[in-house]
Amino acid sequence: MESLDKTARSVNIGVIGGGFASLSAACYLAKAGYNTTIYEKHDMLGGRARCFEAEGFTFDMGPSWYWMPDTFERFFEDFGFDVRNLLDLDLLDPGFRIYYGKDDVLDVPANQDQLKKVLEELEPGSADAYDRFMQDAEVKYRIGMQDLVETPCLSPLEFCNLKVLKGLLRMQLFTPFDRFVKRYFRHDKILRLMEFPVLFLGASPDKTPALYSLMNYAGLKLGTWYPQGGMHQIVKAMEKVARALGVQIAYNSEVKAIESSKGKASRLVMEDRVVDCDIIVSGADYHHTEQHLLSTSQRNYSPSYWERKVMAPSSLLFYLGVDRKVDDLQHHNLFFDTDFATHAHEIYDTPKWPSDPLFYVCCPSKTDSTVAPEGSENLFILMPIAAGIDDDEATRARYFDLIMDRLEDHVSHSIRDHVVYSRSYCVKDFVQDYHAYRGNAYGLANTLRQTAILKPRIKNKTLPNLFYTGQLSVPGPGVPPSLISGKVVASQIVKEYPLNLQQ
Numbered sequence: 001m002e003s004l005d006k007t008a009r010s011v012n013i014g015v016i017g018g019g020f021a022s023l024s025a026a027c028y029l030a031k032a033g034y035n036t037t038i039y040e041k042h043d044m045l046g047g048r049a050r051c052f053e054a055e056g057f058t059f060d061m062g063p064s065w066y067w068m069p070d071t072f073e074r075f076f077e078d079f080g081f082d083v084r085n086l087l088d089l090d091l092l093d094p095g096f097r098i099y100y101g102k103d104d105v106l107d108v109p110a111n112q113d114q115l116k117k118v119l120e121e122l123e124p125g126s127a128d129a130y131d132r133f134m135q136d137a138e139v140k141y142r143i144g145m146q147d148l149v150e151t152p153c154l155s156p157l158e159f160c161n162l163k164v165l166k167g168l169l170r171m172q173l174f175t176p177f178d179r180f181v182k183r184y185f186r187h188d189k190i191l192r193l194m195e196f197p198v199l200f201l202g203a204s205p206d207k208t209p210a211l212y213s214l215m216n217y218a219g220l221k222l223g224t225w226y227p228q229g230g231m232h233q234i235v236k237a238m239e240k241v242a243r244a245l246g247v248q249i250a251y252n253s254e255v256k257a258i259e260s261s262k263g264k265a266s267r268l269v270m271e272d273r274v275v276d277c278d279i280i281v282s283g284a285d286y287h288h289t290e291q292h293l294l295s296t297s298q299r300n301y302s303p304s305y306w307e308r309k310v311m312a313p314s315s316l317l318f319y320l321g322v323d324r325k326v327d328d329l330q331h332h333n334l335f336f337d338t339d340f341a342t343h344a345h346e347i348y349d350t351p352k353w354p355s356d357p358l359f360y361v362c363c364p365s366k367t368d369s370t371v372a373p374e375g376s377e378n379l380f381i382l383m384p385i386a387a388g389i390d391d392d393e394a395t396r397a398r399y400f401d402l403i404m405d406r407l408e409d410h411v412s413h414s415i416r417d418h419v420v421y422s423r424s425y426c427v428k429d430f431v432q433d434y435h436a437y438r439g440n441a442y443g444l445a446n447t448l449r450q451t452a453i454l455k456p457r458i459k460n461k462t463l464p465n466l467f468y469t470g471q472l473s474v475p476g477p478g479v480p481p482s483l484i485s486g487k488v489v490a491s492q493i494v495k496e497y498p499l500n501l502q503q
C-alpha cells in the first residue's frame with residue numbers, strides 16, 4: 001500500500017477511453033474522492049456502444065441485448081440512483097425469436113410457464129429438465145455474479161477461501177458447455193436455443209466451460225430488457241452519474257503514449273497536450289495500450305502472447321433504414337437456419353468467411369417508435385466472423401446480398417428496394433475506431449484457459465500505478481461484465497492508494 005503525499009482531491013487519475021468499463025471505473029474513483037478525468041478518442045462516450053443518427057434513424061452501433069438487469073441496478077444504486085429513474089426499461093415479450101427455417105420459428109416467451117409449454121411441445125419431459133437446468137444455472141449465476149466476479153484475479157490466493165472454493169466446485173469449470181446441455185435436452189432446437197449465448201459471446205460450446213450456463217439463467221429467467229431510446233441511453237445515464245460525481249470528460253482526446261518517470265506512469269501524451277497523472281487506468285483495448293502506448297520493457301505481454309490468444313469473434317454489421325414496415329420480425333431475431341457447428345468451426349478453428357452463416361437481426365423500431373421515422377424500420381444486422389479476417393467492400397456486399405436473400409425469403413417481401421440508408425461496419429472499422437486487436441468485437445473468447453486468473457491482469461507489472469480495465473481483462477466481455485470490470489479496478493486502486501479524505 002502506498003500513501004499519496006497529496007490532498008485527496010488533488011490526486012489525479014487519468015482514465016483512457018470512455019467505454020462502459022472506463023466510465024464505471026471513473027464513477028467509482030470519483031466517488032472515492034480522486035480527481036478523475038476521462039480522455040476519449042471520439043466525440044462521444046460509449047465506445048463499442050456508441051450510436052449515430054442518419055436520415056431520421058437512430059442506430060445503436062454495438063450492444064443490443066440488455067441482460068442481467070440486476071447488474072445495472074446495482075451499478076446505479078452504488079451512486080444513489082434508481083435505474084428506473086434513469087432508463088425507461090421494457091421487458092420484451094417475446095424476449096426473442098429464433099428462425100429455424102422457412103415457416104419454422106420459435107418465439108421465446110418471457111413468461112416461464114409459457115416457455116416451458118413451448119419446450120414440452122418440442123420434447124416431452126423438457127419442461128422438468130428446464131427447471132433442473134435453471135436451478136443449477138441460478139446457483140452458478142449467484143456464485144459467479146456475487147462471489148467470484150469482483151475478484152481482481154491477481155493471485156490464485158484470492159480463491160483460497162472456503163466459500164469461494166466451494167463455489168468454484170459448483171461452477172463445473174472442466175465440463176464443456178455442449179456436453180452439459182445435452183445432459184438435460186436432446187431436441188436440436190432446444191440445444192440451439194441454449195447454446196446461442198455462449199456462441200455469440202465468444203467461443204464454441206465445446207470449448208466453453210459449463211459455468212456459462214449462467215448466461216442462460218440471465219437471458220431466459222431474468223429476461224430480455226430494452227431501454228427506450230436504445231442501448232446508448234445506458235451510456236447517457238452513466239455519463240450523467242459521472243458528471244454528478246465530478247468526473248471530467250475530455251472528448252476528441254486520443255492518447256498516443258503513456259510516459260513514465262521514476263518507475264511510475266506519469267503522463268498521458270496527446271496530440272495537442274501532455275497531462276500529468278498520479279494514477280492511470282486504461283480502458284482502451286488491452287493489446288493497444290500495451291503494444292502502442294508503452295515502451296517494450298513496460299509491457300506485461302509480448303506479441304507472441306497475443307498471437308496465442310483465442311479472440312472472440314469480430315462481426316460484419318449492417319445498419320439499415322427501411323422506408324416500410326418489415327413483416328414477421330420481432331425486436332430480436334436469430335437466424336439459426338444453418339449449421340451451428342460449421343459456422344463456429346469457420347470462426348474458431350479454420351478462420352475464414354463463413355460458407356453458410358447464421359446471423360442476427362435487431363429491429364428496435366418494433367418496440368421503440370423513437371429510433372425510426374413513422375412507418376419505417378430500423379434494422380441492425382450482425383453476422384459473427386473470425387477476428388482478423390480480410391475485410392473488403394466486395395466481400396461485405398456479397399454477404400449483404402446473401403443475408404437479404406434469406407431475410408426476404410422469410411418475410412416474403414422485398415427489403416432491399418426499401419433501404420433508404422445503409423452503412424456497413426466490419427474488421428477494419430473496429431481496428432480504426434477502437435484500436436481493436438485483430439478487429440475483435442467482444443475481446444477474448446470465454447474459454448477455460450482464458451478465464452479468471454488466466455486473463456490479462458489488471459495491473460502493470462513494471463509501473464505500479466498503471467491499471468487496465470475493459471472487456472479484455474477480468475471478468476470479460478459484455479456490458480454487465482464491463483461495468484464490473486471498472487468497479488474491480490477502482491477497488492484495487494482504492495486498496496493500494498487509499499486517500500485520507502480528512503485532509
Ligand SMILES: Cc1cc2nc3c(=O)[nH]c(=O)nc-3n(C[C@H](O)[C@H](O)[C@H](O)COP(=O)(O)OP(=O)(O)OC[C@H]3O[C@@H](n4cnc5c(N)ncnc54)[C@H](O)[C@@H]3O)c2cc1C
Binds near residue numbers: 022062317472477
Ligand atoms: C457489435 C457488438 C454487439 C455487442 N452486443 C452486446 C450485447 O448485445 N450485450 C452485451 O452485454 N454486450 C454486447 N457487446 C459487448 C459490449 O459492447 C462490450 O463488451 C463493451 O461495450 C466493452 O466495453 P469496454 O469499455 O471494455 O470497451 P470499449 O467500448 O471498446 O471502450 C474503449 C474506449 O476506449 C477508446 N479508446 C481506444 N483507444 C484510445 C486511445 N488511445 N485514447 C483514448 N481513447 C481510446 C475507444 O474509443 C472506446 O471508446 C457487443 C459488442 C459489439 C461490438
